[in-house]
Amino acid sequence: MKTVMIVDDSTTILMSMESILVRAGYGVVKATSGEAAVSTLQQGAKPNLVITDLNMAAMNGIDLIRAMRQMPATRFTPILMLTTESAMDKRQEARAAGATGWIVKPVQPADLLAVVQQMVPGA
Amino acid sequence: MLHFVARLLSRHARPEAGGVPDDVFVIEPEEGLPPEDPAPQADAHPRSGSVAEPPSEPPGNVVPLESAESRYHRIHPQTMALVEEMTSYAGFVEIMQHHLTNVCDQTHTAAESILGQALDIEGSVSGLVSHVRDTMQSDKLLDASETLRVSVETGRAVIAQLIREHEETHGEIRKSLATVQDLSNRMRARLEEIEDIRRYTDLLAINARIHIAGLGKNTGLEVIAEEIRALANQTGRLALDLNGELNAMDQTISGELMEKVSNQQRTDDARAEDLQASFQKLADHMALLTRFQADLIAQVQQRGEDMRNPLNTLCGSIQFQDVARQQLEQVSAALSMISDHFVSLSNAIIHNDAPPDSSIATCLSTILESYVMEQQRAAHRGQAAATAPKIELF
Numbered sequence: 001m002k003t004v005m006i007v008d009d010s011t012t013i014l015m016s017m018e019s020i021l022v023r024a025g026y027g028v029v030k031a032t033s034g035e036a037a038v039s040t041l042q043q044g045a046k047p048n049l050v051i052t053d054l055n056m057a058a059m060n061g062i063d064l065i066r067a068m069r070q071m072p073a074t075r076f077t078p079i080l081m082l083t084t085e086s087a088m089d090k091r092q093e094a095r096a097a098g099a100t101g102w103i104v105k106p107v108q109p110a111d112l113l114a115v116v117q118q119m120v121p122g123a
Numbered sequence: 124m125l126h127f128v129a130r131l132l133s134r135h136a137r138p139e140a141g142g143v144p145d146d147v148f149v150i151e152p153e154e155g156l157p158p159e160d161p162a163p164q165a166d167a168h169p170r171s172g173s174v175a176e177p178p179s180e181p182p183g184n185v186v187p188l189e190s191a192e193s194r195y196h197r198i199h200p201q202t203m204a205l206v207e208e209m210t211s212y213a214g215f216v217e218i219m220q221h222h223l224t225n226v227c228d229q230t231h232t233a234a235e236s237i238l239g240q241a242l243d244i245e246g247s248v249s250g251l252v253s254h255v256r257d258t259m260q261s262d263k264l265l266d267a268s269e270t271l272r273v274s275v276e277t278g279r280a281v282i283a284q285l286i287r288e289h290e291e292t293h294g295e296i297r298k299s300l301a302t303v304q305d306l307s308n309r310m311r312a313r314l315e316e317i318e319d320i321r322r323y324t325d326l327l328a329i330n331a332r333i334h335i336a337g338l339g340k341n342t343g344l345e346v347i348a349e350e351i352r353a354l355a356n357q358t359g360r361l362a363l364d365l366n367g368e369l370n371a372m373d374q375t376i377s378g379e380l381m382e383k384v385s386n387q388q389r390t391d392d393a394r395a396e397d398l399q400a401s402f403q404k405l406a407d408h409m410a411l412l413t414r415f416q417a418d419l420i421a422q423v424q425q426r427g428e429d430m431r432n433p434l435n436t437l438c439g440s441i442q443f444q445d446v447a448r449q450q451l452e453q454v455s456a457a458l459s460m461i462s463d464h465f466v467s468l469s470n471a472i473i474h475n476d477a478p479p480d481s482s483i484a485t486c487l488s489t490i491l492e493s494y495v496m497e498q499q500r501a502a503h504r505g506q507a508a509a510t511a512p513k514i515e516l517f
Contacts, residue, residue, distance in 0.1 A: 010445040012445055019241075020435065020439065085495055087500070108439045108440075109436060115516070
């Protein structure tokens with residue numbers, strides 16, 4: 001089963017995303033902060049895709065991307081930003097850090113799944 | 124903060140020179156500084172329009188009570204009222220922040236509840252659809268349907284067999300009756316032979332009487348001739364009786380018996396047709412029931428899918444709570460910033476400090492920089508948010 005890691009400090013978002021992805025046939029790993037995500041990855045989690053929030057306390061989404069790009073296991077893992085932010089300069093910053101794509105909240109399940117299936121086909 | 128305000132607003136009578144007029148507030152020295160014995164100011168009332176530049180030029184609302192180095196100042200009551208109003212803003216902000224926190228908490232709880240209930244409904248719908256599908260594909264139902272179908276087919280085959288056997292029986296009965304009629308006809312032919320014999324015997328008797336008459340009387344031959352004639356008559360009566368019996372038998376066979384057989388066959392045929400029609404109706408109803416069942420299953424599955432899509436959309440729409448939460452948190456942070464700014468302004472007035480480095484303009488700039496979504500920036504500037512793709516792959 002293909003696995004997606006969701007990183008967000010909002011439990012509402014985590015529940016919403018989990019329900020959408022699980023129904024589409026994906027396994028889901030959740031983390032409520034960037035630090036928790038890094039810890040989970042260091043413990044051996046190998047998600048096929050990571051979807052992370054941008055604005056989180058301490059380690060934000062872009063910091064998480066930078067940390068993941070330093071880890072051999074996740075150097076090439078696709079990472080989508082899921083955020084309320086839509087500013088172009090932020091997108092460019094995320095892109096430079098190694099983000100694969102940018103999605104503005106709130107996103108409809110069909111639109112989200114279209115992107116996820118493009119990143120991780122065959123679920 | 125409230126303690127600070129209470130301390131700030133406390134009035135102190137001056138210990139010498141007959142005290143300070145009631146309309147003048149005296150500010151205590153800051154903690155840690157030794158209280159000096161301030162000399163009485165010649166002019167106890169503030170000078171309107173003066174500038175706070177201690178020690179040479181005090182501000183317009185602050186009047187030095189003694190030397191330029193002193194921490195004691197007189198503040199005009201109206202200015203003090205304004206300071207009181209400004210410092211009380213902190214309490215106002217605190218209350219508003221409580222409200223905002225409550226809104227965040229309540230929408231968060233509501234969003235989780237809605238999402239949980241939506242997932243429960245979705246789970247129930249999925250379970251129902253799966254149950255219906257599994258039931259339709261279960262061996263028991265398939266076996267029951269197949270058993271019913273086979274039973275109907277078997278019943279129809281048995282009836283068809285019974286009808287065939289019944290027709291065969293009727294055929295055999297007719298055949299037997301025909302055989303009896305044939306025998307009757309052949310017996311009738313024999314009766315004609317008997318009748319021929321009677322006629323011949325009668326002729327013999329006549330000839331015998333004629334010859335006997337030629338021989339004269341008392342030859343004894345008259346008795347023989349009479350017996351021959353009696354034999355002829357007896358034979359004729361017997362043939363006649365036999366013929367009557369045969370006619371009666373023919374009538375019974377061809378009339379009553381055949382009619383009864385035919386009637387019975389018609390009755391049996393009608394019953395068989397009714398039975399066949401009943402089985403046909405049963406088969407038709409079973410087919411109808413199967414179609415209804417299939418339609419029902421299709422409807423349940425379709426409705427289930429129809430319900431799952433909006434529930435799925437609801438799961439996405441619930442993300443509004445996170446967007447609203449972040450905006451409310453920004454408003455709360457902005458309120459804190461303004462509150463702090465007012466406290467700084469108050470301190471500057473009361474302690475005769477220099478105005479704070481930050482201004483409302485810089486506060487607004489800071490707030491603008493801290494926004495987490497373009498929508499907030501656009502609202503801040505009073506502009507429509509720039510259109511940007513919601514999804515972008517790099």
